[in-house]
Amino acid sequence: MFNFYETILNKPEYYKQLSVGESLITIYNCPLENRFADIWTNLHYILYVTEGKKVWNTSHGSYELKKGDCVFVRKGGCIVEQFFDTPFCLFVFFISDDFICETLQSKSIPIAKVIDQHFDPLFPIHTNQPLEAFFHSMSSYFSMNKNPDSSLLELKFRELILTIADDTNNKTILSYFCSLLHQPQSVTLQQIMEDNFCYNLSLEAFAKLCNRSLSAFKRDFQKTFDTSPGKWLLERRLQHAHHLLNHLNKTVSEAAFESGFENTSHFSRAFKLRYGKSPLSVKQILLS
Numbered sequence: 001m002f003n004f005y006e007t008i009l010n011k012p013e014y015y016k017q018l019s020v021g022e023s024l025i026t027i028y029n030c031p032l033e034n035r036f037a038d039i040w041t042n043l044h045y046i047l048y049v050t051e052g053k054k055v056w057n058t059s060h061g062s063y064e065l066k067k068g069d070c071v072f073v074r075k076g077g078c079i080v081e082q083f084f085d086t087p088f089c090l091f092v093f094f095i096s097d098d099f100i101c102e103t104l105q106s107k108s109i110p111i112a113k114v115i116d117q118h119f120d121p122l123f124p125i126h127t128n129q130p131l132e133a134f135f136h137s138m139s140s141y142f143s144m145n146k147n148p149d150s151s152l153l154e155l156k157f158r159e160l161i162l163t164i165a166d167d168t169n170n171k172t173i174l175s176y177f178c179s180l181l182h183q184p185q186s187v188t189l190q191q192i193m194e195d196n197f198c199y200n201l202s203l204e205a206f207a208k209l210c211n212r213s214l215s216a217f218k219r220d221f222q223k224t225f226d227t228s229p230g231k232w233l234l235e236r237r238l239q240h241a242h243h244l245l246n247h248l249n250k251t252v253s254e255a256a257f258e259s260g261f262e263n264t265s266h267f268s269r270a271f272k273l274r275y276g277k278s279p280l281s282v283k284q285i286l287l288s
Contacts, residue, residue: 001038001077001200004045005094016142020154024094027142029087040077040201042208043094046125046160047071048135052088055081058121059198070125072164072173075209076192077199078121091135093160097211101180103161111165111178119176121195126169134163185210186224193221197236200260203229237261238274245282252279 008015008026017026022043053066057079065071082088104111125131138156141148164170165177189210196209206229207217221229241259244250250258256267256279271279 001040001205003041003205004039005041005043008092008094018141018147018153020150020157021099022094022096023099023154023157025138025157026092027089027139028092029089035081037080037082038077038199039080040196040199040205040209041094042075042205043096044075044100045073046091046093046095046164047073048091050089050091052086053083054088056122057081059195060120063122068127070127070131071122072125072176073122074119074176074195076121076196077201091138093157095157095161097180099157100161100177103158104165104177104181106158107162107165111174111181118191119172119179123172123176125164125173126167128167128169130163131167134160186220189217189220189224193225193232193236197233198240198258198260200262233260234270235274238271241267241271241279242275242282245279252283255279 005024008017008028009019009024015026015028017024019025047065048070049065049067051067053064056063056065056071056073059077063071134156147153164173168174192209193206196206201209203217204214207214210217210220212220218229221232225232237259241255241261244255244258245252252268253264256264259267261267261270268278268280275282
Protein backbone atom coordinates (compact mmCIF):
# COMPACT_ATOMS: atom_id res chain seq x y z
CA MET A 1 0.00 0.00 0.00
CA PHE A 2 1.24 3.51 -0.66
CA ASN A 3 0.83 6.51 1.62
CA PHE A 4 -1.53 8.86 -0.24
CA TYR A 5 -0.42 11.93 1.72
CA GLU A 6 3.33 11.33 1.39
CA THR A 7 3.04 10.48 -2.31
CA ILE A 8 1.48 13.88 -3.01
CA LEU A 9 3.71 15.78 -0.56
CA ASN A 10 6.90 14.40 -2.11
CA LYS A 11 5.95 15.33 -5.68
CA PRO A 12 5.25 19.10 -5.65
CA GLU A 13 6.35 19.32 -9.28
CA TYR A 14 3.52 16.93 -10.23
CA TYR A 15 0.79 17.81 -7.72
CA LYS A 16 0.10 21.52 -7.28
CA GLN A 17 -0.17 21.98 -3.51
CA LEU A 18 -0.53 24.51 -0.72
CA SER A 19 0.42 23.60 2.84
CA VAL A 20 0.66 24.80 6.42
CA GLY A 21 2.49 22.36 8.68
CA GLU A 22 1.00 18.91 8.14
CA SER A 23 -2.18 20.29 6.62
CA LEU A 24 -2.10 20.22 2.85
CA ILE A 25 -4.49 20.97 0.00
CA THR A 26 -3.95 19.92 -3.57
CA ILE A 27 -5.80 19.77 -6.87
CA TYR A 28 -5.28 16.12 -7.62
CA ASN A 29 -5.49 14.90 -11.21
CA CYS A 30 -5.29 11.17 -10.74
CA PRO A 31 -3.21 9.23 -13.30
CA LEU A 32 -5.21 6.37 -14.81
CA GLU A 33 -2.76 3.47 -14.56
CA ASN A 34 -4.33 0.61 -12.61
CA ARG A 35 -7.97 -0.32 -12.00
CA PHE A 36 -7.38 -0.63 -8.25
CA ALA A 37 -5.04 1.29 -5.95
CA ASP A 38 -4.31 0.32 -2.32
CA ILE A 39 -3.80 3.54 -0.35
CA TRP A 40 -3.52 4.62 3.26
CA THR A 41 -2.78 7.82 5.14
CA ASN A 42 -2.11 8.72 8.75
CA LEU A 43 -4.09 11.97 8.30
CA HIS A 44 -7.80 12.43 7.73
CA TYR A 45 -8.73 13.93 4.38
CA ILE A 46 -11.64 15.79 2.84
CA LEU A 47 -12.41 15.17 -0.83
CA TYR A 48 -14.38 17.39 -3.17
CA VAL A 49 -14.82 15.85 -6.62
CA THR A 50 -14.79 18.30 -9.55
CA GLU A 51 -14.78 15.76 -12.41
CA GLY A 52 -15.24 12.03 -13.01
CA LYS A 53 -16.00 9.23 -10.56
CA LYS A 54 -14.23 6.67 -8.38
CA VAL A 55 -15.20 4.11 -5.77
CA TRP A 56 -13.63 4.14 -2.31
CA ASN A 57 -13.76 0.55 -0.97
CA THR A 58 -13.40 0.50 2.82
CA SER A 59 -13.61 -2.19 5.49
CA HIS A 60 -17.26 -1.19 6.07
CA GLY A 61 -18.55 -0.79 2.54
CA SER A 62 -18.07 0.87 -0.84
CA TYR A 63 -18.78 4.49 -1.72
CA GLU A 64 -19.06 5.85 -5.27
CA LEU A 65 -17.89 9.44 -5.49
CA LYS A 66 -18.80 11.60 -8.47
CA LYS A 67 -18.76 15.26 -9.51
CA GLY A 68 -20.04 17.54 -6.74
CA ASP A 69 -19.63 14.99 -3.92
CA CYS A 70 -17.82 16.01 -0.75
CA VAL A 71 -16.77 13.46 1.87
CA PHE A 72 -14.66 13.11 5.00
CA VAL A 73 -12.36 10.06 4.98
CA ARG A 74 -10.90 8.96 8.29
CA LYS A 75 -7.22 8.15 8.45
CA GLY A 76 -6.47 4.53 7.58
CA GLY A 77 -6.55 2.30 4.53
CA CYS A 78 -8.86 1.77 1.57
CA ILE A 79 -8.87 0.39 -1.96
CA VAL A 80 -9.73 2.91 -4.66
CA GLU A 81 -11.37 1.68 -7.86
CA GLN A 82 -11.03 3.96 -10.85
CA PHE A 83 -12.70 4.11 -14.23
CA PHE A 84 -11.06 4.82 -17.56
CA ASP A 85 -13.95 6.41 -19.46
CA THR A 86 -13.47 9.86 -17.93
CA PRO A 87 -10.67 11.89 -16.24
CA PHE A 88 -10.83 12.28 -12.48
CA CYS A 89 -10.04 15.49 -10.64
CA LEU A 90 -10.59 16.59 -7.06
CA PHE A 91 -9.57 18.85 -4.23
CA VAL A 92 -8.05 16.87 -1.38
CA PHE A 93 -7.40 18.40 2.05
CA PHE A 94 -5.24 16.47 4.53
CA ILE A 95 -5.92 17.46 8.15
CA SER A 96 -4.59 16.09 11.44
CA ASP A 97 -6.48 15.24 14.65
CA ASP A 98 -4.67 18.06 16.45
CA PHE A 99 -5.61 20.69 13.86
CA ILE A 100 -9.27 19.65 13.94
CA CYS A 101 -9.37 19.75 17.75
CA GLU A 102 -7.57 23.10 17.99
CA THR A 103 -10.00 24.63 15.49
CA LEU A 104 -13.10 23.22 17.20
CA GLN A 105 -11.93 24.48 20.58
CA SER A 106 -11.95 28.01 19.16
CA LYS A 107 -15.67 27.84 18.38
CA SER A 108 -17.76 30.34 20.33
CA ILE A 109 -20.48 27.68 20.68
CA PRO A 110 -18.89 24.35 21.67
CA ILE A 111 -19.96 21.10 20.01
CA ALA A 112 -22.27 19.17 22.32
CA LYS A 113 -20.89 15.90 23.66
CA VAL A 114 -22.48 12.82 22.08
CA ILE A 115 -22.93 9.23 23.21
CA ASP A 116 -20.09 6.99 22.05
CA GLN A 117 -20.81 5.37 18.71
CA HIS A 118 -18.97 3.55 15.94
CA PHE A 119 -18.07 5.57 12.88
CA ASP A 120 -17.65 4.34 9.32
CA PRO A 121 -14.32 5.08 7.60
CA LEU A 122 -16.04 7.52 5.23
CA PHE A 123 -19.07 9.78 5.57
CA PRO A 124 -20.62 12.44 3.35
CA ILE A 125 -20.44 16.18 3.95
CA HIS A 126 -23.49 18.29 3.16
CA THR A 127 -22.56 20.71 0.39
CA ASN A 128 -24.18 24.06 1.14
CA GLN A 129 -23.59 27.49 -0.38
CA PRO A 130 -20.81 28.56 2.04
CA LEU A 131 -18.92 25.31 1.40
CA GLU A 132 -19.18 25.69 -2.38
CA ALA A 133 -17.97 29.28 -2.01
CA PHE A 134 -15.00 28.00 -0.01
CA PHE A 135 -13.92 25.58 -2.76
CA HIS A 136 -14.36 28.30 -5.38
CA SER A 137 -12.17 30.65 -3.35
CA MET A 138 -9.46 28.00 -2.97
CA SER A 139 -9.35 27.30 -6.71
CA SER A 140 -8.29 30.91 -7.32
CA TYR A 141 -5.12 30.43 -5.23
CA PHE A 142 -3.90 27.70 -7.57
CA SER A 143 -3.98 30.07 -10.55
CA MET A 144 -1.69 32.59 -8.80
CA ASN A 145 2.01 32.85 -9.65
CA LYS A 146 2.97 32.77 -5.99
CA ASN A 147 1.63 30.96 -2.94
CA PRO A 148 -0.52 32.96 -0.50
CA ASP A 149 0.86 33.83 2.92
CA SER A 150 0.93 30.84 5.31
CA SER A 151 -1.16 32.74 7.87
CA LEU A 152 -3.89 33.19 5.28
CA LEU A 153 -3.74 29.51 4.34
CA GLU A 154 -4.09 28.49 7.98
CA LEU A 155 -7.20 30.67 8.26
CA LYS A 156 -8.62 29.00 5.14
CA PHE A 157 -8.05 25.54 6.60
CA ARG A 158 -9.79 26.59 9.79
CA GLU A 159 -12.60 28.08 7.73
CA LEU A 160 -13.17 24.69 6.11
CA ILE A 161 -13.48 22.88 9.47
CA LEU A 162 -15.70 25.59 10.97
CA THR A 163 -17.94 25.76 7.89
CA ILE A 164 -18.54 22.01 8.10
CA ALA A 165 -19.09 22.14 11.86
CA ASP A 166 -21.55 25.03 11.51
CA ASP A 167 -23.93 23.02 9.28
CA THR A 168 -26.42 21.02 11.38
CA ASN A 169 -26.98 18.70 8.41
CA ASN A 170 -23.54 17.23 9.11
CA LYS A 171 -24.70 15.22 12.13
CA THR A 172 -22.35 12.27 11.60
CA ILE A 173 -19.22 14.35 11.11
CA LEU A 174 -20.18 16.56 14.06
CA SER A 175 -20.45 13.45 16.22
CA TYR A 176 -17.06 12.30 15.00
CA PHE A 177 -15.49 15.71 15.65
CA CYS A 178 -16.90 15.52 19.16
CA SER A 179 -15.37 12.06 19.65
CA LEU A 180 -11.95 13.44 18.72
CA LEU A 181 -12.30 15.96 21.54
CA HIS A 182 -13.50 13.50 24.18
CA GLN A 183 -12.57 9.93 23.20
CA PRO A 184 -9.96 8.09 25.32
CA GLN A 185 -6.81 7.06 23.44
CA SER A 186 -7.33 3.36 24.21
CA VAL A 187 -10.72 3.43 22.48
CA THR A 188 -9.17 5.20 19.49
CA LEU A 189 -6.44 2.55 19.21
CA GLN A 190 -8.99 -0.25 19.32
CA GLN A 191 -11.17 1.36 16.64
CA ILE A 192 -8.22 1.99 14.34
CA MET A 193 -7.12 -1.64 14.58
CA GLU A 194 -10.62 -3.01 13.96
CA ASP A 195 -11.08 -0.72 10.96
CA ASN A 196 -7.71 -1.44 9.34
CA PHE A 197 -6.56 -4.97 10.22
CA CYS A 198 -7.63 -6.18 6.76
CA TYR A 199 -5.03 -4.00 5.01
CA ASN A 200 -1.41 -5.04 4.50
CA LEU A 201 0.03 -2.28 6.70
CA SER A 202 3.28 -2.45 8.68
CA LEU A 203 3.41 -2.04 12.47
CA GLU A 204 5.11 1.31 11.86
CA ALA A 205 2.08 2.40 9.81
CA PHE A 206 -0.34 1.29 12.53
CA ALA A 207 1.74 3.22 15.08
CA LYS A 208 1.46 6.35 12.90
CA LEU A 209 -2.30 5.91 12.62
CA CYS A 210 -2.50 5.77 16.41
CA ASN A 211 -0.27 8.88 16.84
CA ARG A 212 2.37 6.89 18.71
CA SER A 213 5.98 5.87 18.39
CA LEU A 214 6.44 2.19 17.54
CA SER A 215 7.51 1.32 21.10
CA ALA A 216 4.58 3.23 22.65
CA PHE A 217 2.18 1.59 20.21
CA LYS A 218 3.38 -1.91 21.13
CA ARG A 219 3.16 -1.10 24.84
CA ASP A 220 -0.34 0.40 24.65
CA PHE A 221 -1.51 -2.38 22.34
CA GLN A 222 -0.42 -5.02 24.86
CA LYS A 223 -2.37 -3.22 27.59
CA THR A 224 -5.50 -2.94 25.43
CA PHE A 225 -5.60 -6.38 23.80
CA ASP A 226 -3.44 -8.46 26.20
CA THR A 227 -1.36 -9.77 23.29
CA SER A 228 1.19 -8.48 20.79
CA PRO A 229 0.16 -6.60 17.62
CA GLY A 230 1.63 -9.29 15.37
CA LYS A 231 -0.28 -12.14 17.02
CA TRP A 232 -3.53 -10.17 17.13
CA LEU A 233 -3.30 -9.14 13.47
CA LEU A 234 -2.61 -12.70 12.31
CA GLU A 235 -5.54 -14.13 14.28
CA ARG A 236 -7.93 -11.36 13.25
CA ARG A 237 -7.00 -11.68 9.59
CA LEU A 238 -7.39 -15.46 9.65
CA GLN A 239 -10.83 -15.14 11.26
CA HIS A 240 -11.84 -12.66 8.57
CA ALA A 241 -10.51 -14.88 5.78
CA HIS A 242 -12.37 -17.90 7.22
CA HIS A 243 -15.58 -15.85 7.16
CA LEU A 244 -14.99 -14.76 3.56
CA LEU A 245 -14.43 -18.36 2.43
CA ASN A 246 -17.35 -19.85 4.35
CA HIS A 247 -20.02 -17.18 4.03
CA LEU A 248 -19.20 -14.90 1.09
CA ASN A 249 -17.94 -17.51 -1.39
CA LYS A 250 -14.63 -15.74 -1.96
CA THR A 251 -11.80 -17.49 -3.78
CA VAL A 252 -8.60 -18.30 -1.88
CA SER A 253 -6.72 -15.44 -3.56
CA GLU A 254 -9.58 -13.00 -2.88
CA ALA A 255 -9.76 -14.04 0.78
CA ALA A 256 -5.99 -13.60 1.16
CA PHE A 257 -6.00 -10.15 -0.47
CA GLU A 258 -9.09 -8.88 1.36
CA SER A 259 -7.70 -10.02 4.74
CA GLY A 260 -4.38 -8.19 4.46
CA PHE A 261 -2.01 -11.06 3.64
CA GLU A 262 1.02 -10.23 1.55
CA ASN A 263 0.61 -13.25 -0.72
CA THR A 264 -1.49 -16.40 -1.14
CA SER A 265 1.24 -18.85 -0.11
CA HIS A 266 1.78 -17.12 3.25
CA PHE A 267 -1.97 -17.04 3.78
CA SER A 268 -2.37 -20.75 2.99
CA ARG A 269 0.41 -21.78 5.39
CA ALA A 270 -0.96 -19.66 8.24
CA PHE A 271 -4.54 -20.80 7.58
CA LYS A 272 -3.62 -24.51 7.66
CA LEU A 273 -1.60 -24.05 10.85
CA ARG A 274 -4.57 -22.30 12.51
CA TYR A 275 -7.49 -24.43 11.28
CA GLY A 276 -5.84 -27.76 10.47
CA LYS A 277 -6.80 -27.68 6.80
CA SER A 278 -5.94 -25.58 3.78
CA PRO A 279 -8.21 -22.78 2.55
CA LEU A 280 -8.57 -24.65 -0.75
CA SER A 281 -9.92 -27.73 1.05
CA VAL A 282 -12.44 -25.51 2.86
CA LYS A 283 -13.65 -24.23 -0.52
CA GLN A 284 -13.90 -27.76 -1.90
CA ILE A 285 -15.98 -28.93 1.08
CA LEU A 286 -18.36 -25.99 0.60
CA LEU A 287 -18.73 -26.73 -3.12
CA SER A 288 -19.27 -30.48 -2.68
